[in-house]
Amino acid sequence: MKKETLNITGMTCASCVKAVERSVKRLGNINSADVNLATEKLVVEFDESQVTLDEIKEAVKKAGYGVEEEKNDILRDVTIPISGMTCASCAKAVERAIKKLPGIREVSVNYATEKARVLYDPGSTRISEIKNAVSKAGYKPMEVEAGEQVDRERERREKERKTLWTKFLVAVIFTAPLLYISMGHMMGLPMPDFIMPEMHPLNFGLVQLILVIPVMISGYRFYTVGFSRLFKGEPNMDSLIAVGTSAAFLYGIYAIVQIINGNTEYAQDLYFETAGVIIALIMLGKYLEAITKGKTSEAIKKLMGLSPKTATVIHDGKEMVIPIEEVEVGDIILVKPGEKIPVDGEVIEGRTSVDESMLTGESIPVEKYAGSKVVGASINKNGTIRFKATKVGKDTTLAQIIKLVEDAQGSKAPIAKLADIIAGYFVPVVIAIAVLAGVAWYISGESLIFSLTIFISVLVIACPCALGLATPTAIMVGTGKGAEYGVLIKGGEALETAHRIKTIVFDKTGTITEGKPKVTDIITAEGMDEAELLRLSASAERGSEHPLGEAIVNEAKDKKMDLLEVESFEAIPGQGIEVVIKGRKMLLGNKKLMDSRNIEITLQKESDRLAGEGKTPMFVAIDNKLAGIIAVADVMKPSSKRAIEKLHEMGIEVAMITGDNRRTAEAIAKQAGIDRVLAEVLPQDKAKEVQKLQAEGKKVAMVGDGINDAPALAQADIGIAIGSGTDVAMESADIVLMRSDLMDVPAAIELSRRTIRNIKQNLFWAFGYNTAGIPIAAGVLHIFGGPLLSPMIAAAAMAFSSVSVLTNALRLKRFKPLH
Secondary structure, three states, X not given: OEEEEEEEEOOOOHHHHHHXXXXXXXXXXXXXXXXXXXXXXXXXXXXXXXXXXXXXXXXXXXXXXXXXXXXXXXXXXXXXXXXXXXXXXXXXXXXXXXXXXXOEEEEEEEOOXXXXXXXXXXXXXXXXXXXXXXXXXXXXXXXXXXXEEEOHHHHHHHHHHHHHHHHHXXXXXXXXXXXXXXXXXXXXXXXXXXXXOOOOHHHHHHHHHXXXXXXXXXXXXXXXHHHHHHHOOOOOHHHHHHHHHHHHHHHHHHXXXXXXXXXXXXHHOOOHHHHHHHHXXXXXXXXXXHHHXXXXXXXXXXHHHHOOOEEEEEEOOEEEEEEHHHOOOOOEEEEXXXXXXXXEEEEEEOOEEEEOXXXXXXXXXXXXXXXXXXXXXXXXXXXXXXXXXXXXXXXXXXXXXXXXXXXXXXXXXXXXHHHHHHHHHHHHHHHHHXXXXXXXXXXOOOOHHHHHHHHHHHHHHOOHHHHHHHHHHHHHHHHHHHHHOOEEEOOHXXXXXXXXXXXXXXXXXXXXXXXXXXXXXXXXXXXXXXXXXXXXXHHHHOOOOOHHHHHHHHHHHHOOOOOOOOOEEEEEOOOEEEEEEOOEEEEEEOHHHHHHOOOOOOOHHHXXXXXXXXXXXXXXXXXXXXXXXXXXXXXXXXXXXXXXXXXXXXXXXXXXXXXXXXHHHHHHHHHHOOOEEEOOXXXXXXXXXXXXXXXXXXXXXXXXXXXXHHHHHHHOOEEEEEOOOOHHHHHHOOEEEXXXXXXXXXXXXXXXXXXXXXXXXXXXXXXXXXXXXXHHHOOHHHHOOOOOOOHHHHHHHHHHHHHHHHHHHHHHHHOOOOO
């Protein structure tokens, strides 16, 4: 199966979404076709051996919409100074040489300034290849002057906004005098005699006809798309506007013909102003919608803006500033204080602290030294470092995050399917109601004008665009907001499922705990100094590879202790070590080692207490006498207890899964306030334990960070990977937390709850608006002596219903994580 993303143009409402999806699915061999109205994208998965991308594009065009392939690349605009040109023919020769390269969009060589401006696709060619082509043509390329990047998506949306604004202005310029002329005489406003309806009714009608034509031309797309969809049997929002305004316009023409024939009373109800005002108001609504839509995708723009434009590369011992697209894996890059790190890599020289908050949301700078990993777009704070590039271009962490957020924003939540199903039937039902209501009023004895008012009002007040925008806009803002705080949600389905989670299973090591054993307690026997005991023990363990020994050595290093030389070292499997330091024999290990050497354990009570707290007591004996106990434990992360308390407040049960023995696991669970302990679980059985919880009828989330967590993450209803974990775990997860802070788990659940609440509000108002609006427009209130809804008020209500849904979605931008 192949997956492609296509940009769709010309969609206006949820009915358009349904029409495109239906048209594509009719081809057969289509696994899925999902259209997102907010992002105007079609994500299609198909069997490329049975159906081609061109056939899919053709199906979209047949449905009446425009289509173009999604371009993930951002074109780069560079200026290359060239020496050696002597005339205009040289400039032509350089242009020809560059144009032969793949991915070149535009080339302009100026002989007078001796510069070549090149617009190219960095995915297809490189600046070094462009320079090489210039050299082969016989000229010398100089250092590149980096130009501006051209963001195609932003340009397209900006162009759309400008076009809508221009059309709206045209509509307003002609609608304002049209409304004045049609209504002015009723309100006693001054008007020239030659267009007064009582004196010159034909002039009155003709002037309105002349004024309404430019307005209808400015909204020509309503007619071309609307009638095209109507005749194909799949009407959309444009069809409602086209039929309603055309009915008003045609009635106006009929009235002018009657005036010519002497029936001057027709001048009282021409209806041209209705058509003009409806188009002007809906144009305004569409313009405001375009602006608001732009705001929903600000998260992507922010992320794209994080990446630096250039990198300082060390080449042959010299510093060279090159565009970031030219950086290759293996390049040595220099980063000075205050500069952004251009790509992902590994530090080979220097020491500094790096602000990674733009990617992880973590405000405290992270220490970096030789061997540390650095991430592109993070900021180097105070030291100069050199690092080797390990990931460039689309492989960098930032590029992967952008791709992940884009995919999530383009995805559909299951709740959206309800709106899509309704939207598919909505417009035909509205047209049927409009016709029935109009005919019913006419049969009941009302005038043709009255019936026409009802017909147009029903058509115009119905608004499937609000339905189509309710879900995708909230998902766009929600996933974007999450990304801002380092919570990456991979799609609409994950976002929706997360709010129904009732049980969260945490892996213990590296998730609830730090994953690195640390010294927690030092208890000395009589006559022994605490610092001396640590110094001797660390000196003894320096040759050991055991994690517990490593914890003791690290504790001594942190306290800057000078370690002693070991005269002899022997590891005793399963028990500990025996060493000689300064002629003194030392034993470090478990109770079994002490018992085998007949050493009396005088600190038994302390040892039992430490074991009860989930710590591992290491006994230290010097010259066959117990000198003390050093307790080592995998300590709990500072945020674990707070995160679990927060989840309890949210009504979520918390379980912990671990391979540790039950006693140690119970001790950690008691400290953290965990409800259920799943101890002594083998890595391969973690997924089965998740399955057992699901069998109890619960929606289960799994939080983990290691390769052995991947099956459990995949098995859970929602897999949550800690960002400091492995790529495999992150790949298997539905939500990725860029930081190792467990407070981001309740934050992700709360974001999901807020987003789903927002979607439900949007759907409620979209459905509620139509449920209430259509009967009022059909004249239900008028039956009981209430007012009749003017088509112009109906148009204003329709135009602003979409804007209200979008504005409600933007409220999610105020979301702040629970910390």
